[in-house]
Structures are given as structure tokens and as C-alpha cells.
Amino acid sequence: MTGAAPGPTGATARRGPEPAAVRLRRLLILLPWLMERGEVPVAAAAARFGVTREQLIRDVELAAMCGLPPYVDEMLDLFVDQDVIYAGVPRLFTRPLRLTAREAFSLLAAGRAALELPGADVGGPLARALDKVSVALGSDPVLKVDVPRPRFLDTIQGAVRDHRRLVITYFTASRGERAERTVDPVAVVTERGNWYLQAFDHGAEEARWFRVDRIEALTVTDEPATADLAPADRAPDWLLRFADATVVRLRVPTSAGWVAERYPVLSVEPDGADHLRLELPVVSVRWLERLLLRLGAEATVVSPAEWRDVGRQAARRVLDAYG
Amino acid sequence: MTDPLERLTNLVALLLETRTPLTLDRIAHELRGQYPASDPARRTAFERDKRQLRDEGVPLEQTVLGGDQAGATGYWIDRSRYALPELGLTVEEARALRLAVAAVHLGADWGGDALLKIDASGDLDADAASVGSAAVADLPALAELPTLFQANTDRAIVTFGYRGRTRRLEAYGILARAGFWYVIGLDRDAGEVRTYRVDRIEGAVEVGPARAYEIPEGFDPAASFPADAMMVGEGEVVSASVLVRSRQVPSVVEALGDAAVVERREGGDIVVTVPYANRWAFRSWLLGLVDDAEVLEPPDLREEVVAWLEALAPSG
Numbered sequence: 169m170t171g172a173a174p175g176p177t178g179a180t181a182r183r184g185p186e187p188a189a190v191r192l193r194r195l196l197i198l199l200p201w202l203m204e205r206g207e208v209p210v211a212a213a214a215a216r217f218g219v220t221r222e223q224l225i226r227d228v229e230l231a232a233m234c235g236l237p238p239y240v241d242e243m244l245d246l247f248v249d250q251d252v253i254y255a256g257v258p259r260l261f262t263r264p265l266r267l268t269a270r271e272a273f274s275l276l277a278a279g280r281a282a283l284e285l286p287g288a289d290v291g292g293p294l295a296r297a298l299d300k301v302s303v304a305l306g307s308d309p310v311l312k313v314d315v316p317r318p319r320f321l322d323t324i325q326g327a328v329r330d331h332r333r334l335v336i337t338y339f340t341a342s343r344g345e346r347a348e349r350t351v352d353p354v355a356v357v358t359e360r361g362n363w364y365l366q367a368f369d370h371g372a373e374e375a376r377w378f379r380v381d382r383i384e385a386l387t388v389t390d391e392p393a394t395a396d397l398a399p400a401d402r403a404p405d406w407l408l409r410f411a412d413a414t415v416v417r418l419r420v421p422t423s424a425g426w427v428a429e430r431y432p433v434l435s436v437e438p439d440g441a442d443h444l445r446l447e448l449p450v451v452s453v454r455w456l457e458r459l460l461l462r463l464g465a466e467a468t469v470v471s472p473a474e475w476r477d478v479g480r481q482a483a484r485r486v487l488d489a490y491g
Numbered sequence: 492m493t494d495p496l497e498r499l500t501n502l503v504a505l506l507l508e509t510r511t512p513l514t515l516d517r518i519a520h521e522l523r524g525q526y527p528a529s530d531p532a533r534r535t536a537f538e539r540d541k542r543q544l545r546d547e548g549v550p551l552e553q554t555v556l557g558g559d560q561a562g563a564t565g566y567w568i569d570r571s572r573y574a575l576p577e578l579g580l581t582v583e584e585a586r587a588l589r590l591a592v593a594a595v596h597l598g599a600d601w602g603g604d605a606l607l608k609i610d611a612s613g614d615l616d617a618d619a620a621s622v623g624s625a626a627v628a629d630l631p632a633l634a635e636l637p638t639l640f641q642a643n644t645d646r647a648i649v650t651f652g653y654r655g656r657t658r659r660l661e662a663y664g665i666l667a668r669a670g671f672w673y674v675i676g677l678d679r680d681a682g683e684v685r686t687y688r689v690d691r692i693e694g695a696v697e698v699g700p701a702r703a704y705e706i707p708e709g710f711d712p713a714a715s716f717p718a719d720a721m722m723v724g725e726g727e728v729v730s731a732s733v734l735v736r737s738r739q740v741p742s743v744v745e746a747l748g749d750a751a752v753v754e755r756r757e758g759g760d761i762v763v764t765v766p767y768a769n770r771w772a773f774r775s776w777l778l779g780l781v782d783d784a785e786v787l788e789p790p791d792l793r794e795e796v797v798a799w800l801e802a803l804a805p806s807g
Binding site: 188189191192193195196197201216217227230231233234235236237238239260261263264265266267268269270271272273274275276277278279281282283284285286287292293294296297298300301304305306307308309310311312313314315316318319321325339344346355356357358359360361362381382384400429454457458460461462464465479480481482483484485486487488489490 | 494495496497499500501503504505507508521522523543544546547548549550572573574575576578579580581583584585586587588590591592594595597601602604605606607608609626627628629630636637638640641643644645646663664665666667668669670671690706710711712713718738741742745746774775778779781782783785793796797799800801802803804
């Protein structure tokens with residue numbers, strides 16, 4: 169949501185006429201806000217609510233025709249003139265509608281998660297704000313977001329904040345390789361239980377994502393980070409990361425449905441009563457080996473043909489180690 | 492045709508201001524031509540409005556009337572529950588909430604809607620720039636979560652399908668961990684505290700009346716089951732002894748801790764002790780290391796792993 173105002177349920181992105189429910193949701197927040205202010209430039213209100221000027225004026229002018237029977241004097245006191253909205257005597261909708269379950273949940277979940285992020289002040293204003301929101305909900309909801317804290321997370325977060333260049337020893341699990349890299353960190357993001365570092369890799373001369381828990385050693389240098397890279401506001405896009413991946417088709421028992429929950433599969437289809445067909449992007453044979461070893465004998469690679477034997481060969485190699 | 496928003500707005504105003512419950516006939520009369528003149532069109536239109544208002548969180552109440560309107564249903568909006576209470580947030584607290592909502596993505600912008608309500612004086616865009624350097628979290632948004640959350644807040648029993656069976660749960664808490672949401676609580680039929688993955692709930696979640704149970708004092712959802720998947724299981728805890736080859740040593744030690752290392756061999760290989768209660772999770776971890784790990788003890792576990800691998804690669 170960086171850049172754009174948080175409009176109710178992405179009203180700006182929607183094509184075609186807005187549903188009445190979405191407009192009502194907005195109106196029940198907009199009306200008390202206008203009444204508290206008295207006069208507001210149309211542009212300011214439109215920006216805050218994430219709608220166009222036309223949408224905003226249409227809804228305000230409509231609200232001006234609403235009120236109580238017999239619809240003569242007990243009307244909402246609103247009018248738009250020369251790009252300014254005027255709200256007269258406050259009546260009827262003077263307080264916003266209470267938080268819905270969706271809103272209360274999101275606020276608490278975001279707040280509780282933010283308290284677990286590096287640099288959070290546990291006794292600070294966020295914690296106090298969440299307490300006030302909980303009180304307003306009537307009784308205390310029990311909601312917790314458990315965020316992992318890999319060893320170097322706080323140091324990396326500090327380097328992002330201070331724009332400092334890092335030297336990291338990184339283990340690439342998909343290739344089983346370890347290497348030292350000089351990187352300019354720009355963001356740390358957590359998703360699916362892992363932390364990712366977005367950085368410019370000076371060796372590769374391009375932007376890269378690193379799993380923070382796979383950083384084995386780290387030095388914060390005295391050099392400033394100079395890379396001109398926009399910080400991501402979300403975790404690396406799975407499909408983008410797999411842009412040059414091979415699509416592998418697997419036949420697995422239904423008990424292996426967890427694969428579809430854990431990995432970004434492209435499709436899942438039932439195959440008979442007790443099997444599934446999965447299509448998933450695979451960036452390295454080593455990653456596929458690990459998956460097939462875990463899936464066991466009941467899973468088979470359907471295509472590509474040259475990878476049909478990957479699981480058997482990996483199992484053979486591990487057995488050789490067992491002697 | 493009149494704009495449907497006009498009728499909805501007038502309906503909310505009327506039902507907020509009324510001192511007595513109003514029947515549909517009365518509502519249609521007061522709203523003067525905004526509803527169709529007769530049934531069943533009128534009833535259909537009203538039912539749709541009613542559903543929309545309730546979906547939006549408007550506390551639209553109804554009751555069966557007595558007296559001269561005996562049998563008819565009367566409607567009103569509970570004013571005390573309609574309005575958002577004054578939260579009394581300081582400027583600093585409101586800003587902290589804005590930053591939190593900006594830094595934590597839930598898949599849908601419900602949090603943004605909430606901010607518009609509770610933070611009337613804040614400039615929502617002003618802080619967007621400072622989020623850039625903060626850590627950011629992405630959590631999956633699931634349709635069941637607000638319902639479970641509300642039920643937990645109200646202490647209302649939830650009923651839902653899970654692995655083909657109906658469960659009735661006193662939801663003690665909700666937990667996000669490692670990319671999944673869990674609801675933890677007393678399963679009324681099993682008579683014990685159980686954990687359910689929210690994305691595996693089948694069908695709709697039904698919510699019972701409020702204040703049906705109490706949550707044990709100090710209940711911590713994060714402590715209700717181990718963060719380590721290998722320790723989540725019904726079985727007794729077994730300690731495996733595993734040889735880890737040098738290449739994987741740093742990441743294994745990072746994950747298990749120095750205390751797990753029982754032997755350091757020449758050439759950099761180590762032996763670690765790995766406790767587990769869940770055989771499946773243990774095997775998954777072990778095989779993820781491919782030929783860089785080998786189970787040494789106990790013997791039956793070693794045999795089981797060999798058998799699993801031999802099924803994959805039959806000899807001869």
C-alpha cells in the first residue's frame with residue numbers, strides 16, 4: 169500500500185460501478201470525519217479515502233439527500249461548492265461505525281506482528297495503542313503472531329537503517345554452495361516463517377534475495393551502501409523468483425498434499441481416488457532431490473523425462489553413505 | 492432508478508433514531524417509495540439490504556413483536572453498539588498503529604479501513620515513506636480469521652468441519668506461526684486442548700452465543716504447541732544421533748544450537764543429538780540434508796530410514 173492511500177477494500181482498483189456496500193462502508197466513515205471538520209477540500213477527502221473526485225462528490229451529494237422522514241428538515245447538512253465540501257450542523261452519523269470483525273482482526277494482527285519485528289519497542293506507543301483497541305472491543309482477544317528471530321536479523325535491520333555495506337557468508341541450499349558476498353542491504357521482509365534480505369550483490373552485479381537464516385557469518389563494514397535499489401514492501405514474488413525455473417510435473421499420493429501448501433505450485437489436480445498431480449517450478453535438481461526423498465517411493469516425476477530418475481539416484485547416493 | 496446507497500443510508504438513519512422496533516411495513520412507509528410497493532419484491536429488497544448492513548458490521552437487531560402487531564418482526568439498530576467508542580489514542584500511538592498496518596501485509600486492506608475509523612486526525616500517507624526502512628511482514632489472509640477472532644473476543648463457541656468431522660471449540664487463542672494460522676482451544680467433544688490449522692477448516696465457521704466460556708488465565712497460544720515441528724506429535728520423545736557432514740555443519744548448528752553437538756570429528760563432520768516426537772517431521776528434516784546426514788542411533792530408526800530409501804531405489 170505504499171504510495172496509495174488506504175482506500176476501503178481497494179475501491180480505486182475496482183473496475184466498473186462500485187457495489188453499494190463498499191460505498192456505504194466508506195460513507196459511514198466519511199460522514200463523521202466531514203462533520204468533525206466542517207469544511208474539507210474535495211481533493212483531500214478523495215486522497216484520504218482512496219477514491220476519485222467524481223466518486224467522492226457523487227457520494228457526498230447523495231448523502232445530502234438523506235436524513236430522517238419526512239425528509240424535509242432532518243437532512244444531512246452537506247454541500248459541495250468550488251471543490252470544497254461543507255458540513256454544517258452535525259447530526260445522525262456523528263461517530264464512525266464500530267470496527268468490524270475484519271478490521272479489528274487486521275489491526276490487532278498487524279500490531280501484534282509489528283511488536284515482534286526487530287526494533288519494536290514492546291512497552292512503547294504501539295503496545296499502548298493495542299491495549300486501547302482491545303479495551304474498545306469489549307474483552308481481550310488472544311491473538312499472537314510468532315515471528316522467527318534468526319541470529320543476524322537485528323544487525324541486518326540496523327545496517328538497512330544506517331545504509332551500511334555488508335559482507336556475508338551465504339549458503340545456497342539449492343546448490344549446496346557457500347560463498348562470501350559483498351552486498352548493500354535495502355530491506356528485510358518476513359513471509360511463510362522465513363526472513364529474506366533484499367540486497368544488491370556487488371559480485372553478481374544485480375539485486376538478490378537472501379534467506380537470513382542461511383547467512384552463516386556477517387560483517388558490517390564502514391562502507392556506505394550505495395546501491396540505488398527501491399526497497400520491496402513485500403516478500404520476493406514466488407513466480408518472479410522462479411522465472412527461469414523448470415516446470416516439473418509430479419504424481420504424488422493425496423497424503424502429500426502438504427507440498428501444495430508449502431510450495432508455490434502452479435496447479436494441483438486429483439489423479440484417481442488417492443493421487444494428485446502437481447505442477448511446480450523447480451530451480452535446481454538438488455532442491456528436487458530433497459523433495460523427492462521426503463515424498464518417498466509413492467511419488468513419481470512425470471516430466472521432464474530427464475528428471476524421472478532424480479529421486480532414485482539421490483536415494484542411492486544416500487544409501488551408499490550408509491554403507 | 493434511485494441509487495441503492497440512498498435507501499441504505501436512509502435505512503440506517505431511520506433504524507438508528509427509532510425508539511421502538513419498526514416492522515417492514517412501517518419502514519417502507521417511512522422511506523416513501525424507496526422500497527417496491529408490494530411483496531414479494533419489497534421483502535426481497537429488504538432482505539438484501541438487511542444482509543448488506545449486517546455484512547458491514549451494522550448491529551441490526553430484530554425481535555418478534557407483541558400487542559397489536561403480534562407476530563410481526565420489528566427491526567432497529569442498537570445505538571450503543573453501532574458507534575466506535577472513543578479510543579483516546581495519542582498522536583504517537585496513532586502513528587505507531589499506522590506504521591504497523593503499513594509494515595504488516597495481510598493480503599487485504601482491512602487494516603487500512605480500520606485506520607480510517609480510529610485515526611480521524613492522522614495523515615495516513617505521511618508515514619508511508621518511513622516504512623521503507625522498517626522490517627516488513629507478510630501474513631496470509633484467510634476468510635475464517637475475522638470470524639474466529641470475533642468469536643474469541645466474544646468467548647463464543649465455534650463449530651467447523653475438520654478432516655471430515657465436526658468440531659466444537661472454545662477458541663482460547665489464535666496464532667500465526669511459520670506462514671500458517673492456527674486456532675487453539677478446548678475441543679468440547681474431545682475434552683482437551685487441541686490445535687487446528689485455519690486453512691484446513693472445511694466449510695463455514697458457525698458461531699454460538701457470546702460469553703459461553705472463559706479463557707484460562709494467562710493462556711499463551713505460542714506456548715500451546717512447540718515451534719519446532721519435530722516436537723509436535725503424540726508419540727514419546729526420542730533422541731536420535733545424527734552424523735552431519737562438514738558442508739551442512741554451520742546451518743545445522745545454527746538451527747539446533749551448540750548444545751546439540753556431541754562430537755566434533757576430524758575434517759569438520761559433527762554428531763548431533765536431535766530430540767523428536769514426530770517421526771515424519773524428523774525424517775523430513777533428515778532427508779532434506781540428502782547425503783550430508785546419516786542417522787547413527789537408535790538402530791530401529793536407522794533401519795527405517797534405510798528401508799524408506801531402498802523403497803525409492805530398489806537394489807538390483
